[in-house]
Amino acid sequence: MTDKLKEVKLFLGPQHPGMHGNYSVHMYVDGDLIKKARPMPGMLHRGFEKLMERKLWMSNTALIPRICVIEPDINEMVFAMGVEALAGIEVPEKAHWIRMMILEMARVATHLFALGGIGGPTGIYTSMYWAVAERDLILDLFEKLTGARVYHIFIMPGGVRKDLPENFLDDLSTYLESLEKKLPDFEELLLKHPVIHARTKDNIMLPKEVVHDLGVTGIGMRSATGVAYDLRKVKPYARYDQVEFDVPTATYSDALTRIHIKFAEIKQSIRILKQVIEKMPAEGPVRVPIGTGNALKIKVPAGMIYTAVESTRGEYGYFIVSDGSDKPYRIAVRGASYPQGLLGIEKYLPGTRIDDAPLWMDTMGVCSPEIDR
Amino acid sequence: MTNSMSNLKGLLNKHYQISEFEEPIAMELIFDVRNDQLLDVLAFMKSIGFGQLSLLTCIDWIEKNEFQLVYILMNWDSGIHALVRTAVDRDNPKFRTIEHIYPGVKYYERDVHEFFGVEFDGNEDSFKHLFLELWEADRPMKKDFDPEAYSEKKYGMRKYRTEFPRKIGGE
Amino acid sequence: MAIGDKVEIKAWEKLGDFFRGRSIWMMWYCTGCGAIEMPPTMTSRFDMERLGMGPMATPRQADILLITGYLSVKTLRRVIYSYEQMQDPKYIVAFGSCTINGGIYFDSYATINKLDDYLPIDMYIAGCMPRPEAIMNAFNELQVKIRNNEVDGWKRYKKNYDQYKANQMKAVGEVFVHDEFHE
Numbered sequence: 128m129t130d131k132l133k134e135v136k137l138f139l140g141p142q143h144p145g146m147h148g149n150y151s152v153h154m155y156v157d158g159d160l161i162k163k164a165r166p167m168p169g170m171l172h173r174g175f176e177k178l179m180e181r182k183l184w185m186s187n188t189a190l191i192p193r194i195c196v197i198e199p200d201i202n203e204m205v206f207a208m209g210v211e212a213l214a215g216i217e218v219p220e221k222a223h224w225i226r227m228m229i230l231e232m233a234r235v236a237t238h239l240f241a242l243g244g245i246g247g248p249t250g251i252y253t254s255m256y257w258a259v260a261e262r263d264l265i266l267d268l269f270e271k272l273t274g275a276r277v278y279h280i281f282i283m284p285g286g287v288r289k290d291l292p293e294n295f296l297d298d299l300s301t302y303l304e305s306l307e308k309k310l311p312d313f314e315e316l317l318l319k320h321p322v323i324h325a326r327t328k329d330n331i332m333l334p335k336e337v338v339h340d341l342g343v344t345g346i347g348m349r350s351a352t353g354v355a356y357d358l359r360k361v362k363p364y365a366r367y368d369q370v371e372f373d374v375p376t377a378t379y380s381d382a383l384t385r386i387h388i389k390f391a392e393i394k395q396s397i398r399i400l401k402q403v404i405e406k407m408p409a410e411g412p413v414r415v416p417i418g419t420g421n422a423l424k425i426k427v428p429a430g431m432i433y434t435a436v437e438s439t440r441g442e443y444g445y446f447i448v449s450d451g452s453d454k455p456y457r458i459a460v461r462g463a464s465y466p467q468g469l470l471g472i473e474k475y476l477p478g479t480r481i482d483d484a485p486l487w488m489d490t491m492g493v494c495s496p497e498i499d500r
Numbered sequence: 501m502t503n504s505m506s507n508l509k510g511l512l513n514k515h516y517q518i519s520e521f522e523e524p525i526a527m528e529l530i531f532d533v534r535n536d537q538l539l540d541v542l543a544f545m546k547s548i549g550f551g552q553l554s555l556l557t558c559i560d561w562i563e564k565n566e567f568q569l570v571y572i573l574m575n576w577d578s579g580i581h582a583l584v585r586t587a588v589d590r591d592n593p594k595f596r597t598i599e600h601i602y603p604g605v606k607y608y609e610r611d612v613h614e615f616f617g618v619e620f621d622g623n624e625d626s627f628k629h630l631f632l633e634l635w636e637a638d639r640p641m642k643k644d645f646d647p648e649a650y651s652e653k654k655y656g657m658r659k660y661r662t663e664f665p666r667k668i669g670g671e
Numbered sequence: 672m673a674i675g676d677k678v679e680i681k682a683w684e685k686l687g688d689f690f691r692g693r694s695i696w697m698m699w700y701c702t703g704c705g706a707i708e709m710p711p712t713m714t715s716r717f718d719m720e721r722l723g724m725g726p727m728a729t730p731r732q733a734d735i736l737l738i739t740g741y742l743s744v745k746t747l748r749r750v751i752y753s754y755e756q757m758q759d760p761k762y763i764v765a766f767g768s769c770t771i772n773g774g775i776y777f778d779s780y781a782t783i784n785k786l787d788d789y790l791p792i793d794m795y796i797a798g799c800m801p802r803p804e805a806i807m808n809a810f811n812e813l814q815v816k817i818r819n820n821e822v823d824g825w826k827r828y829k830k831n832y833d834q835y836k837a838n839q840m841k842a843v844g845e846v847f848v849h850d851e852f853h854e
Contacts, residue, residue, distance in 0.1 A: 136850060141746070142700040142753055144728045149701055149746060153850045165852055169631035170746045171703065174779045176615075177640060177647055181778065190775060196704045212525045243710075259714045266711075277707060277800060339551035342604035354576075361579040362527055432524040433572055433581055435554075446572065448559055459557035461572070469607040496704065499631060632781070633745050634844045640780055648778035655842050658772040658785045 133157055137481070141170055145248045145485040148495035152472055152484050161484070164476040166469050172499040179458045184210065184284070185422045187455065192278045194460060195497040197240060200233045201438045202445075203282040208364065208434040209447040210284035213427050214417050221411040222286035223366045228299075228403045229272075229282065230365070230436070231396045235306075236265040237439045238393050241489060242317060245386070248485040249326050254317055261309065264302060271295065286414030296404050303397055310394070318387060327382035331479050331487050333471075335378070341474075342466040345441025346392075347491045350385050353378035358437035370402045382483075385490040392439075426453050433461075440464045440492030462497030469498065504578040505529065511548065516541055530583040535595070538586050542571065542601050550575045550582060556608035558616045562643040565590045567616060571598075588618060597622035615641035685820055691734070691760065692817035694723045695810075698733035698757070702750060703740025705766040705800045717803040722810055730756040738790075740800065741769035741782045744843055747789065751839060751846050754790060759825050762817070764794045764809060766801050774799060788838040791824035 139152040151167040175194055179187055191206055192199035204226060211218060243258025245251070266276040271292060273279040281288050317323060333343070335351045348356055355374035359367040375391035377384045418425040429451040435444030441463035448457040471491065476484055487493070508529065512518045516537060522530040533541050550573040559568045571584045588595050597620040598605055609620045610630045617639040619627075629635065638645050651657075697719075701709065713719050713726065727733040730753045742750065754761070765786055768774040773784035786792060793816075796809045816822050828835060839846065 136852075138848070138850070140848075141702075141749055142698070142730070144699045144726070148706075149703070153852060155852075163852070165850075169633070170743060170749070172631045172743050172745065172781050173741065173776050174640065174647060174781045177645075178776065178779055181647075193704060193775070196707050240710075255710065256714045259710045260716050263711050263716050276802065340603045342552050342554065342602075344552070356576045361576060430524055431522070431530060431570075431583070433528065433555075433583060434525065435581070442554060442574070444554065444572075446555060446557055446570065457559045459555065459570075461555040465607070466604050470604055633748070633849070637780075645780075647780040650780045651773075651778055651782075651784065655783045656785060656788065657777070 134162060138167075139481065139484055143485075145482070147244055147247070147485060147488050147493070150468070150488070150493070150495040150498075152476070154476070154481070154484070156481060159480045159482075161477050161479055161481060164472055164484070166472040168469065168495065168498045170499065171496045175500040176458060176460065179455055181454065183423055183453055184425055184427060184455065187458075188280055188283050192280060193496075194500060195438070195443070195462070195494055196277075197494055198233050198237045198438055199278050200229050200282060201436050201443050203280070204230060204365075204436050205434045205443065205445045206447075207282050207284045208436075209432050209445055210417070210427055212432055212434065213430050213447065213449055214284070214425075215428075216285065216415060216417055218286050219412045219415060221290075221408045222413045224403055224407045225287045225291065225413065226282055227365045227367065227370075228400065228407070229269075229279070229287075231399050231403070232265055232268065232299075234439055235393055235396045235400075236262045238389050238396075239265075241439070241492065242313065242386070242389060244489050245317065245323070245486070248482060248489065249322060251316070251320065251322060254313075257309075257313065257316070261306060268295075268299060268302060271298065283414070285417050286412070288414070290413050291407075296407065299400065300404055303400060307397060310390075314390065318390060323386070324383065326482075327386065327486065327490070329381050331382045331475070331483050331490070333380040333475065333491070335380070337474075341470055343441065343471065343491075344466075345437070345439070345463060345492060346385050346388050347380065347467055347471075348441070349374065350377045350388050351380035352376075358435060358442055362435075364436060369406070370399050372396075372399050382486055382490045389490075424453065426451060427455075435461070438463050440467075440494060443497070460497065460500050462494075462500065464491075464493045464495075465498050467491045468493040468495070504580060508548075508580065508582070512541075515544065527579050528581045528583070530585065532585045532587075535586055535588070538571075538584070539596065539598060539601070541584060542573075542598055545573055545582060545584070546601055548575075549577055550580075552576065553602040553604055553608075554581070556605055556612060558612045558618060558641075560590070560616065560641065560643050562590070567593050567618060569595065569612070569618070593618040595620055599623055615639060617642070687760075688817050688820050692814045695734045695762070695814070695817075696727040696732065697724055697735050697737060698730050698753070699726045699728055700736065700750075700753065702738055702742060702746050703767075703769070705739035708800055708803055708806065709737070709739060712803040712806050717807060719807065719810065722807070722814065724810060730754075731758065733757055734760070735762045735764065737764050737766065738770055738786065738792075739766045741767070741774060741776055742786065743781045744783065745781075747783060747839075748843050748846055749848060751789070751843070752848065761825050762793045762813065762822055763790055763824055764796065764813060765792045766796050766798075766806070768797065768799050771795060771797075783842055789835065789842065791827045791835075793822045793824045 154164040155162040191202040239258045239262045243255040246255035273281040357374045427449045433446045443463040444461040446459040450456040552574045555572040566587045573582045770786040776782045
């Protein structure tokens with residue numbers, strides 16, 4: 128009789144204060160321990176891959192940032208890299224540096240948001256208040272540069288849309304100095320906090336042997352294998368080979384180590400941004416036209432290509448197929464959190480507790496819109 | 501760097517007689533294999549260092565009446581992406597699973613099944629829906645499915661008035 | 672009777688609305704992309720709490736449901752489920768252009784085009800996505816409207832329940848959440 132009452136089916140559903148984004152995990156629970164878990168994606172599904180086939184190449188630049196809501200610039204970057212490689216055009220020098228600056232600013236903003244998001248599952252709401260306020264100052268800088276806070280539509284095939292406004296680099300360096308002064312406070316709040324230690328030390332491990340089998344990339348891979356497998360070092364794009372930075376790694380992947388690595392990556396991104404401010408060319412064109420001038424009538428030559436960049440969650444790529452017409456034939460999106468959000472939840476959540484499910488999503492990096500597309 | 505690309509091409513030519521390669525961008529290689537060769541080629545690629553499967557996707561070539569499955573593999577030590585393509589019949593799309601080689605492909609196969617209709621033998625979860633719930637129409641990503649007509653019929657659009665009191669430009 | 676007609680209010684409800692308009696509890700549900708501008712609105716920079724609004728975890732004790740952006744059909748099923756669990760009086764605010772006419776996803780097979788057919792909306796906010804200042808402005812106006820007894824979404828829902836249900840069944844099929852174990 129008591130066997131039948133032992134396991135309960137529970138939905139850690141979409142409407143939950145500790146859940147990140149519109150995602151759901153269905154599980155069988157025995158007390159607090161999870162016995163079986165299955166992810167339930169698809170609640171943010173909009174059919175992007177079908178919609179992209181129905182729009183012109185340049186019209187797609189307005190649609191694609193919406194695939195990954197938290198870090199929209201990586202979508203524009205991989206699309207632009209793919210189209211440029213198929214069309215065979217070279218981007219001017221200043222555009223590469225501006226692109227790198229935008230990608231690193233987006234990386235700092237997203238890591239801050241993720242560190243703030245730890246406040247929901249653990250109860251340390253102070254981190255959310257501090258981190259979201261800091262991230263808002265970066266969004267102000269984006270607004271000065273591109274005109275919008277969240278969806279920028281700035282990196283396009285051929286370069287970037289416009290040149291930098293005046294005094295932008297001074298504003299950026301003032302902001303970086305003020306952020307560096309606040310980082311020790313964040314460290315004391317998040318990394319040395321006894322509650323965080325109790326919740327995350329030796330908890331929700333990712334074993335080293337399964338990293339390649341699952342296809343996990345990004346922080347999950349670097350914290351388990353101990354090798355600097357980062358696309359910015361292995362296959363550099365956009366002048367990453369001309370700046371110096373380290374890639375933090377570890378060999379023991381529990382949740383606390385992954386939070387440490389996120390923190391270290393913010394510091395490395397600040398280091399890259401300082402070098403970009405010094406080395407940015409003062410003048411030069413920022414955009415070259417594709418085709419003969421009318422942006423809405425460009426035709427990309429036929430071919431297939433797969434381009435990828437390193438996002439905060441791992442390898443993010445687009446597989447573009449063109450048949451020579453003015454609309455894409457097929458674009459497939461490789462979301463960086465697909466492995467850890469789907470197979471990772473099915474295999475590595477059983478054995479942990481209910482309150483660890485949102486922590487897995489936060490530390491490994493699971494962004495639900497890029498799984499559902 | 502180019503050393504490892506030519507090494508790879510040489511090995512593939514020697515063991516599997518593959519000689520046509522496309523290189524759209526640096527450190528990326530695309531080639532076609534036949535259906536019966538695919539599992540051997542993937543197991544071979546895994547043994548020479550391509551330990552990660554980045555993506556499994558499908559292209560609908562409606563004029564040639566076939567689906568083309570594309571497996572994208574990544575070798576982190578040398579930085580090469582390899583795209584392995586194979587063709588499946590469009591009217592009766594069946595193929596085998598590669599879950600014993602790359603376990604991470606399980607949900608990608610469910611994805612391709614849900615949107616294109618390709619059945620993967622051996623993946624016991626592949627008939628279960630993942631992204632779409634209670635879906636009864638045709639498989640959505642095929643080229644003969646019109647999403648706008650479906651959206652208008654099932655969900656309805658907002659009607660705007662089309663007669664205005666005054667014409668622009670006089671009268 | 673059409674969905675948009677007004678319904679009359681009782682005298683004691685006017686007193687209740689005076690207090691309700693100053694303390695609204697928001698249900699914590701990020702339904703779509705507009706939810707990324709909710710943390711800045713809720714936290715210290717734009718601070719929604721000075722208007723009296725705070726987050727609430729369960730639908731049983733919440734007053735307002737925010738539809739932040741587009742709604743895919745799968746989410747609509749769960750939103751209807753949660754909306755019907757909320758107690759009266761309850762309000763809905765719809766963010767963004769996707770709730771008005773489908774927005775940039777008007778030709779998608781998985782998103783709805785006109786939210787007004789399925790749930791009664793009290794206020795729309797324009798934008799893609801709306802800025803935190805626009806959201807605060809909308810909440811302010813909503814509070815003024817509540818105090819003037821002008822919002823009656825929940826009454827329209829009860830009065831026209833059959834029509835709303837018929838629309839929902841056509842788009843969604845059934846309002847029941849099956850589990851992923853497929854047992």
